[in-house]
Amino acid sequence: MLKKIGFILLISGILTGCSDNSDEKTNVGGEAKVKGEVEKVSTIGKDLEYPKQLEKDFELDMEYLDEHFNLVQSSIQTIVSAISTGGNLSERDYPLLITNLETTLFFLENMQDYSELEKYKNSYSYLEEGSQYLNKAYTTFNSFFESQNQDVDTFIDIFFKGLETYNQALKKFELLGETYEKEYIGNSVDANISDKISITKSEKDGIHYWKGEQEIVDGEDWNMLNEDEKIQLIMLDIEQTEVSGIVETKKLSADYVELLNNYFKEQTNLKDNIKDVFTEILIDEIKNN
Numbered sequence: 001m002l003k004k005i006g007f008i009l010l011i012s013g014i015l016t017g018c019s020d021n022s023d024e025k026t027n028v029g030g031e032a033k034v035k036g037e038v039e040k041v042s043t044i045g046k047d048l049e050y051p052k053q054l055e056k057d058f059e060l061d062m063e064y065l066d067e068h069f070n071l072v073q074s075s076i077q078t079i080v081s082a083i084s085t086g087g088n089l090s091e092r093d094y095p096l097l098i099t100n101l102e103t104t105l106f107f108l109e110n111m112q113d114y115s116e117l118e119k120y121k122n123s124y125s126y127l128e129e130g131s132q133y134l135n136k137a138y139t140t141f142n143s144f145f146e147s148q149n150q151d152v153d154t155f156i157d158i159f160f161k162g163l164e165t166y167n168q169a170l171k172k173f174e175l176l177g178e179t180y181e182k183e184y185i186g187n188s189v190d191a192n193i194s195d196k197i198s199i200t201k202s203e204k205d206g207i208h209y210w211k212g213e214q215e216i217v218d219g220e221d222w223n224m225l226n227e228d229e230k231i232q233l234i235m236l237d238i239e240q241t242e243v244s245g246i247v248e249t250k251k252l253s254a255d256y257v258e259l260l261n262n263y264f265k266e267q268t269n270l271k272d273n274i275k276d277v278f279t280e281i282l283i284d285e286i287k288n289n
Contacts, residue, residue: 054117058124061111062180065127068104069173075100076166079159094144094155101138108134123180130172137166181254185232197225197232201240207275209233219270219277222260230257237278250285 075097082089108131114124140162147154198210209216211229216222222230234253242248249256259281263269269277 051118054114055119057112058114058117058120059184062123064107065104068100068107071100072097072104076163080163083156083159094159098138098142098145101134101141105131105135105138120180120183123176123183126172126176126179130169130176133165133169133172137162137169140165178252181231181252182235185228185235197229197236199233199236199240207237207240209237209274217273219264219272219274222264222274223270227257230260234260234278237275241282249282256281 075093078093079089079097081087082093108127114120114127117124140158144150144155144158147158196210196212200208200210202208209221211225214221216225216233225233231253234256238249238253238256256278260274260277263277264272
């Protein structure tokens with residue numbers, strides 16, 4: 001099953017000030033994450049096993065990274081909401097943001113070297129870029145506690161400078177999520193032609209979904225697919241949808257799969273047509289935006 005990750009960008013319209021250019025290294029305490037080592041019985045075994053183990057380690061780290069970012073994002077949203085609505089921050093809100101950032105940066109800094117990992121080469125590149133921006137954002141956020149003038153105006157000024165850099169980091173991590181999803185699927189789906197996921201399109205009746213020679217029509221067919229196959233199918237559909245110019249999709253394909261899974265969870269919906277349900281989801285997305 002695909003290890004789904006998702007990073008949400010904050011609305012940038014409320015940002016003011018400029019990004020901090022400090023390259024100061026974050027000094028974070030804690031214990032390094034320990035990974036189990038793979039036993040190698042020979043040089044040949046090592047050559048065969050090491051890349052696969054490295055891939056599994058990276059996939060596991062992506063899950064851990066998602067958990068860390070959920071905490072950071074929650075802290076950011078709490079502060080932004082209070083500022084934008086004129087609400088009050090509690091004494092622990094800003095220190096909690098700093099703590100969550102420190103924990104995330106410590107995790108990133110102690111992550112093993114994945115530069116040799118060919119399968120996730122592009123994902124790892126975005127991970128490194130995002131980490132650099134995140135470190136700069138943390139340095140700016142934390143400078144409030146080092147300021148000689150810790151009044152409200154100083155806090156707001158420093159926070160929004162840090163937030164601008166933080167959003168640059170999140171853009172990189174959003175690209176990481178999208179790229180990781182594609183690289184994971186591209187290397188994990190069975191290449192057997194009889195099980196190939198595909199779609200066909202005709203002017204008469206639109207898109208048809210296929211797994212090998214079997215057409216995937218309704219909720220019962222949908223539930224027979226595994227998560228990787230569902231995501232691959234939706235990715236193909238999204239490509240067709242965006243090429244048509246009808247709508248630019250806003251979510252990751254894994255998010256749409258989750259929406260379809262929830263829709264077909266009810267027994268009464270199992271006979272509904274997949275393409276019709278997905279079209280309704282996109283229509284709702286257009287209306288809400």
